[in-house]
Amino acid sequence: MPIHNSDVAQIFNDIGDLLEIQGENQFRIRAYRTAAQTVSGLGENLSAKVEKGEDLSNISGIGKDLADKIAIVLETGSLPMLDNLKRKTPGELITIMKIGGLGGKRVKKIYDELGTATLDQLKQAASAGKISSLPGFGTKTEQSILEGIEQVKQGQGRRLWAEVEETVNALVDYLHQARKVKKVTVAGSFRRRKETVHDIDVLATCSKGSNIMDHFTSFDEIDKVVSRGETRSTVVMRSGLQADLRVVPQVSYGAALHYFTGSKEHNIAIRKRGVKRGLTINEYGVFRKKDRVAGKTEQEVYAAVKLPYIEPELRENREEIETAEQSTLPELIVQDDIRGDLHMHSVYTDGRESIESMVKAGRQRGYDYVAITDHSRHVTVANGLDVKRLRKEIEEIDSLNDSINGMHVLKGIELDILEDGSLDLPDEVLKELDIAMCSIHYKFNLSQKQQTERVIKAMDNRYFTALSHPTGRIINDRPPYEIDVNRILEAAAERGCFVEVNGQPDRLDLADHYCRAASERGVKCILSTDAHSAGNLDFMRHAVAQARRGWLQADDVVNTRTYTDLKKILTQRR
Numbered sequence: 362m363p364i365h366n367s368d369v370a371q372i373f374n375d376i377g378d379l380l381e382i383q384g385e386n387q388f389r390i391r392a393y394r395t396a397a398q399t400v401s402g403l404g405e406n407l408s409a410k411v412e413k414g415e416d417l418s419n420i421s422g423i424g425k426d427l428a429d430k431i432a433i434v435l436e437t438g439s440l441p442m443l444d445n446l447k448r449k450t451p452g453e454l455i456t457i458m459k460i461g462g463l464g465g466k467r468v469k470k471i472y473d474e475l476g477t478a479t480l481d482q483l484k485q486a487a488s489a490g491k492i493s494s495l496p497g498f499g500t501k502t503e504q505s506i507l508e509g510i511e512q513v514k515q516g517q518g519r520r521l522w523a524e525v526e527e528t529v530n531a532l533v534d535y536l537h538q539a540r541k542v543k544k545v546t547v548a549g550s551f552r553r554r555k556e557t558v559h560d561i562d563v564l565a566t567c568s569k570g571s572n573i574m575d576h577f578t579s580f581d582e583i584d585k586v587v588s589r590g591e592t593r594s595t596v597v598m599r600s601g602l603q604a605d606l607r608v609v610p611q612v613s614y615g616a617a618l619h620y621f622t623g624s625k626e627h628n629i630a631i632r633k634r635g636v637k638r639g640l641t642i643n644e645y646g647v648f649r650k651k652d653r654v655a656g657k658t659e660q661e662v663y664a665a666v667k668l669p670y671i672e673p674e675l676r677e678n679r680e681e682i683e684t685a686e687q688s689t690l691p692e693l694i695v696q697d698d699i700r701g702d703l704h705m706h707s708v709y710t711d712g713r714e715s716i717e718s719m720v721k722a723g724r725q726r727g728y729d730y731v732a733i734t735d736h737s738r739h740v741t742v743a744n745g746l747d748v749k750r751l752r753k754e755i756e757e758i759d760s761l762n763d764s765i766n767g768m769h770v771l772k773g774i775e776l777d778i779l780e781d782g783s784l785d786l787p788d789e790v791l792k793e794l795d796i797a798m799c800s801i802h803y804k805f806n807l808s809q810k811q812q813t814e815r816v817i818k819a820m821d822n823r824y825f826t827a828l829s830h831p832t833g834r835i836i837n838d839r840p841p842y843e844i845d846v847n848r849i850l851e852a853a854a855e856r857g858c859f860v861e862v863n864g865q866p867d868r869l870d871l872a873d874h875y876c877r878a879a880s881e882r883g884v885k886c887i888l889s890t891d892a893h894s895a896g897n898l899d900f901m902r903h904a905v906a907q908a909r910r911g912w913l914q915a916d917d918v919v920n921t922r923t924y925t926d927l928k929k930i931l932t933q934r935r
C-alpha cells in the first residue's frame with residue numbers, strides 16, 4: 362500500500378499535538394511540526410526517494426532520528442511512538458483536539474482546569490459557561506467549541522485542502538487507469554479551492570464496457586465501500602476522507618460538472634436565472650420543455666443563461682452572477698503572474714536552508730526576486746535576529762547579490778509587532794532593509810480595540826511594509842485573534858501599507874472575503890509562502906488560489922511587479 366507524504370505529515374502533526382497535550386517542551390513539539398511541514402512541502406514522494414536509495418536524513422530539517430521514523434512509517438504505515446502517545450492521552454482528548462479552533466495547548470489548559478476528558482464533559486462545561494470563565498477564553502471560543510463538538514460527533518470534520526490533495530491526485534490517477542475511461546474530474550469544494558473540504562466529488566465519463574465502478578471500489582487506498590451503484594458509489598478512504606464517484610453521460614458532462622462543482626448557493630441562483638428564461642437546469646443538462654439545449658460543457662450552461670464563464674473559485678453566490686452579467690468579472694490572478702516570493706526564512710533563524718539554497722530554489726521557480734525575511738529577536742524560540750546578527754545577514758545578502766546574475770535578493774525581516782505597537786528592531790537597522798513583513802506572534806488575547814490599535818500604531822512606522830498573516834488564525838487549530846480587519850485595511854490604505862496573503866496551507870491568511878475587501882479599498886496584497894524550506898516555495902499556489910477566491914487580479918498584488926517597479930513601490934513610504 363503506497364504511503365503518501367501527507368500520511369507521514371499527519372503522523373508527525375498528531376505527535377506534535379499529543380506532545381502539546383502532554384505539556385512537552387516547545388522545541389520538541391516544533392521539531393515534529395516542522396518535520397510535518399517539510400515532508401508535505403517536499404514535492405517529491407518519500408517512498409520514491411527511498412526506492413532510489415536516497416538517505417532521508419539528507420533532507421534539511423530531517424535528522425537521523427526523524428529519518429528512521431519516516432522509514433518505519435513507510436514500511437508499516439504507522440509509528441509505535443504515536444501509538445504510545447495515544448495510549449498515554451486521557452479520555453477523548455485526541456478527538457477533542459480535532460475540534461476546529463482548539464489545538465493541543467488549549468485542550469490541555471481546559472483539561473487541566475476543568476478535568477474535561479470526554480466530548481460530553483466538555484459539552485457540559487461549555488454549556489454551563491465554565492470555559493468562558495477561564496482566563497484567555499471568551500464566549501466566542503465557548504460557542505465555537507459547542508459547534509465543534511456537534512460537528513465532530515457527526516463526523517463532519519473538514520480537512521485542509523492541501524492535506525487531501527495528494528490522496529485526491531492518487532485517486533484521479535488511479536481512475537484514469539480504468540478500462541475505457543474518458544474524463545475524470547474532481548468537482549465540489551476541492552475544485553472551488555475552498556480552504557477546507559468535507560468530502561470529494563469525482564465525475565467521470567467513459568464509453569460502453571468500462572469497468573470504472575469495479576475499478577473504483579477496489580482501490581487499495583479505500584478503507585470501506587459505503588455504497589455501490591451503476592452510476593454512483595461512495596467510499597471512505599484510508600485517511601477517513603469520503604469520496605463519491607459519479608459516472609455521467611458525455612452529453613451531460615458540463616451540466617454535471619457545473620452542478621457538482623457548486624456551490625449549492627451558486628447553483629440555485631443559476632437555476633433561478635434558467636427558470637426566468639423558461640429553462641430547467643439540473644445535473645443532466647439544460648432543458649427547454651423536453652429538449653436538451655445545452656449541457657456538454659460548462660460554458661454552454663452559462664451561455665444558456667446569458668452569462669460568460671465563471672471561474673470555480675468565484676462560485677459562492679457572492680455577487681459573481683451579477684458581476685458576470687455586467688461583464689465586469691475580475692481577470693483572476695494566475696501563478697504565472699507571480700515574479701517573486703517576499704516572505705521566507707533561512708538557517709539564520711528557523712528556516713532549514715541557507716540563503717543561497719533558498720535563492721536557488723526561487724530561481725528554479727522562474728522568479729526575478731526573493732526576499733529573505735528571518736525572524737526578529739523577540740521570537741526567541743525561532744532564534745530571532747538582533748541588530749548584530751541581522752547586519753551579518755545583510756552583509757551576506759549584499760555579497761550574494763554581487764555574485765549572481767538575473768536574480769535579486771531583497772534584504773528583509775519578519776518583524777515582530779510588540780505589545781505596545783512598537784517594532785522589534787530600531788529604525789537605524791530597518792532602514793538598511795528593503796522590506797519588513799510585520800507580524801504578531803504573542804499577546805493574542807488583547808481586546809479587539811487594543812489589538813487593532815497595536816497594529817495601526819505599528820503601521821505608523823515608515824519601515825512597516827506589510828502586515829503578515831494578518832489575523833493569526835491556524836485553520837482547524839487556532840481562531841483568529843480579535844482584530845478589526847476593516848479598520849486595519851482602512852489604516853493600511855491611508856498609509857500605503859500592504860497586507861499579506863500567507864500561503865501556508867493551514868494559514869491562508871488573509872481569508873478570501875478579506876482579500877476582496879482589501880482590493881476594494883485599494884490595499885495591495887503580497888502573496889507569499891513564509892517558506893521554512895526550499896520545497897515550501899511551492900505553497901505559492903495556495904496563496905494564489907486564496908487570492909483568486911478573493912477576486913484578486915495581478916494588479917492587486919505587489920509581487921507581480923517587475924523588480925524595478927517593486928523597488929519603487931517598496932520605497933514610496935520612506
Ligand code: DGT
Nearest residue numbers: 549550558559560562620621622623624625628629
Ligand atoms: P464540502 O463537501 O462540504 O466541502 O462542499 P461541497 O461544495 O463539495 O458540497 P457537497 O459535497 O455537499 O456537494 C457537492 C456539490 O453538489 C455542491 O457544491 C453543489 C451540489 N449540490 C449538493 N446538494 C445540492 C442541492 O441540494 N442543490 C443544488 N443545487 N446543488 C447541490
Ligand code: CA
Nearest residue numbers: 549550560561
Ligand atoms: Ca464535497
Ligand code: ZN
Nearest residue numbers: 704706775891
Ligand atoms: Zn515567517
